[in-house]
Amino acid sequence: MTRNTVGSRFDAGAQYLAGALREGTGTETFDVVDPSDGSLVQRVRLASTADVDDAVAAARAAFPAWSNATPGTRSDxxxxxxxxxxxxADDFARVESAQTGKPIKLSTEFDVPGTIDNTAFFAxxxxNLEGKATGEFSGDHTSSIRRxxxxVVGSISPWxxxxxxxxxxxxxxxxxxxxIVLKPAELTPLTSLMFAQACTDAGIxxxxxxxxxxAGRTAGEHLxxxxxVSMVSFTGSTGVGKxxxxxxVQSVKRTHLELGGKAPFVVFDDADLDAAVNGAVAAALINxxxxxxAATRAYVQRPLYDAFVAGVAELFEQVRLGDPFNPQTDLGPLVSFRQRDSVAGFVERARGYGATIAAGGYAPEKGHDGTDLTLGAYYRPTLITGIAQDAEVVQSEIFGPVLVVLPFDSDEQGLRLANDTPYGLAASAWTRDVYRSLRATREIKAGCVWVNDHIPIISEMPHGGYKASGYxxxxxxxxxxxxxxxKHVMQDITAVARKDWHRTIFGDREQ
Incomplete structure (x- = not known):
């Protein structure tokens, strides 16, 4: 598959307002860069607060007709x-890989088909916007629920x-x-713009x-x-979410926050070791x-600990880094050099505290296909052991290809450690024992708990967190x-002018 060239498709600008691309009116430009080699994908002029005002005005003007459209019209x-x-699909996959550096097989087999399925689901x-059935709950009135x-929703999405x-x-x-007015991350706005164009082409x-x-500090905060704007939906770090x-809250807006995570991967001593090892590698390294x-903290019951560490380290070394547009590449770069350096900093600080780097722990020079990886924001899959539960790499979100493994003895200890971070977005438990799995899914505080798998999501099931992972x-x-x-709608069905309850305000009960 050839590398995508965005070409002139966004020369009209990187703002999409009222059905058309237009140039931003801000003073700053931003270079969307392919992180696999540092090449320019697209230079965009960023939005000013005036552009945000125009977008909100367009959304507000469109709201009356769209909100009154029949469910069937919106569904169609x-x-x-x-x-x-x-x-x-192919075009979306190429642009997605160009702006993020993710392997083309991930864009092609996960990102794009997942979005198509999600669209079909919401169609x-x-x-099916259900409310409570109409009924006479007071005896004198018919009540119904309108949803x-x-x-206007103001949404901010991550990179x-x-x-x-x-x-x-x-x-x-x-x-x-x-x-809706969506503000994508300025690092990766291109497929969001393409999605908006597709909405127009679909007759929305x-x-x-x-x-x-x-930028978040201007366009994001103004939005x-x-x-x-009546509601805000944000996905990103817990710090920015706060x-x-x-x-x-200053204008009492409804908020929806999907924030950071530090997912535990709990392996009990009766687990299928091969399944757990393979699952950990896939779950730690996706994207x-x-x-x-992503699985970031593996807690392994002591009888399986050494074999698990050895198995994961061996598989980590086999993961192929290279050109994201090579279909055989398993792992692409981080989204930016800044993010790569942040990940490396976590690893170096852990090394300084005496952790063992069982695999990886460095920026590689050559890919499996001969690609010069020094041009990109690459980092080898990294396995860390010999670190305490209160260590930074255990407690903080790294957002890179790093897995920390710690041992545990009793089931109680393993579940306690799994819950011992501020986050609660996702987790997994690995066991052949139905009672252990039921206990784990009950006691782990996370919005999603997988059993004998980690990562799969489906359109029909919800995604969201506990604790500092948002709501x-x-x-x-x-x-x-x-x-x-x-909205509760309540209608009198008696046609009686003087209601019995009126006596609590004036007069006596009528005989």
């Missing part, structure tokens, strides 16, 4: 969108899965009848989906604080470890709860 548009995404979900859209996160933000919002009215490419929450649900759900029917407000 999303069905067309799924078809367009499928037709353009159906748009017709209504909230208004690790640009296309999928655009879908996760846009799809439930517009399926429920809202309009102008202004329903808008994209502003800008979150905007008086005409700032988003602080800004949103070069830049995944908030609210992406995907599934549950996400529509985030993007709708519930």
């Amino acid at each position: 548009a999303l069905t067309r969108l799924a078809g367009i995404l499928a037709e353009r 159906g979900a748009a017709r 209504e859209p909230i208004g 690790n899965y640009p296309l999928q996160m655009a879908g996760w933000k846009i799809l439930p919002a517009i399926a429920a009848g809202n309009t 009215p102008d202004g329903v989906v808008n994209v502003v490419t800008g 979150v604080s905007h008086p005409d 700032r988003v929450g602080e800004l949103a 070069t470890g830049q995944d908030c649900t 609210g759900k992406d995907m599934s029917q549950y996400s529509l709860d985030e993007y709708t407000q519930v």
Whole structure:
């Protein structure tokens, strides 16, 4: 597969407002760079606060008609969108890999088909906005529930899965009848813009989906604080999520926060060792470890500990780093040199505290295909042992291809250690014992707990965290709860002018 050239498709600008690309009016430009070799993919002019104002105004103008469209109309548009995404799948995959550095096989087999499936799911979900059945709960009135859209949604998405996160933000919002302004990470805005263009091509009215490419400190904060934005949805680090929450609460906006993770991978002594080793390597290295649900802390019961470490170290050394557009490449670069240096810093500090680096721990020079990896933001898969539970690499989100392994003795200790971080997004338990698995899924505090697997997600099931990993759900029917407000409608059915309860305010009970 040849490397993508974005070419002139975004020469009109990297803002998508009211159905058309346009140039940003900010004073800064930003270079979208291929992190595998440092080459320029696209130079974009960033949005100013005025661009955000225009995007919000477009979304607000489109809201009345879109919110009043029938569920069938919205469903049909999303069905067309799924078809367009499928037709353009190869193009989306190439652009996604160019701006992120992720292997083309990951973009082709995971990111793009996952987004298409998510779109198809919400096409159906748009017709299924359920409320409580109509009923006479007081005896004198009929009550019913209306589930209504909230208004203009201001969403901020991260750089690790640009296309999928655009879908996760846009799809439930517009399926429920809202309009949206999405601010993607300036590192990786291109497939979000392509997604918005596909929405227009699918017949979704102008202004329903808008994209502003800008810096968080200007465009992002202005979007979150905007008086005409009724809801904010953010995916990113816990630190930035706190700032988003602080800004949103000033105008009492609804907020949905999907934040950081530090997923535990708990291996009991009766687990299938080969399955656990293979699962750990895949779960730790997906997307070069830049995944908030990636396995980052493996706790292995002592009888299997040495064999697990040896098995993972052996597989880590076999992982092929190289040109992301080579279909045989397993692991691409980090998204930027800054991110690569951040990951390396975590590893070097752990080494300084006496940790054992059982595999990796350095930036490589040559790829499996002869690619000069020094030109890109590459880092070898790294396995760390011999570190304490309170160490930085155990407690903090690294967001890179680093797995820390610690032993445990009793089941109680293993589950306690699994819960011993501020995060609670995802986790997994590995055992052949049904009682152990039931206990683990009950006691581990995380929004998703896999058993004998780690990472798979499906459109029909929710994604979201506990504790410092945020609140609210992406995907599934549950996400529509985030993007709708519930209204109780109560109608008198007696036609009696003087109600019995009026006597509590004036007069006596009528005889």
